[in-house]
Amino acid sequence: MNANVGGIDRTLRIVVGLVVLALFFVLEGNARYWALIGIVPLFTGIFRFCPVYPLLGMNTCPMKKG
Numbered sequence: 001m002n003a004n005v006g007g008i009d010r011t012l013r014i015v016v017g018l019v020v021l022a023l024f025f026v027l028e029g030n031a032r033y034w035a036l037i038g039i040v041p042l043f044t045g046i047f048r049f050c051p052v053y054p055l056l057g058m059n060t061c062p063m064k065k066g
Contacts, residue, residue, distance in 0.1 A: 001049050004048070005060055013045030014041070016041050017038045017045060021042065022035075024036065
């Protein structure tokens with residue numbers, strides 16, 4: 001599992017994930033459980049791996065100089 005999520009992308013994923021998860025405490029009724037979808041961008045940001053990126057041939061990590 002190689003990292004494929006870069007700096008800005010990673011930061012945005014973590015922030016968006018936390019904001020969406022915070023909606024769990026704001027919303028009422030069954031709608032609040034939709035906020036748990038925020039786990040997906042949060043985890044992809046933390047682990048720096050998005051399983052959809054390889055399928056699309058994308059990679060936002062900077063290239064390693066070697």
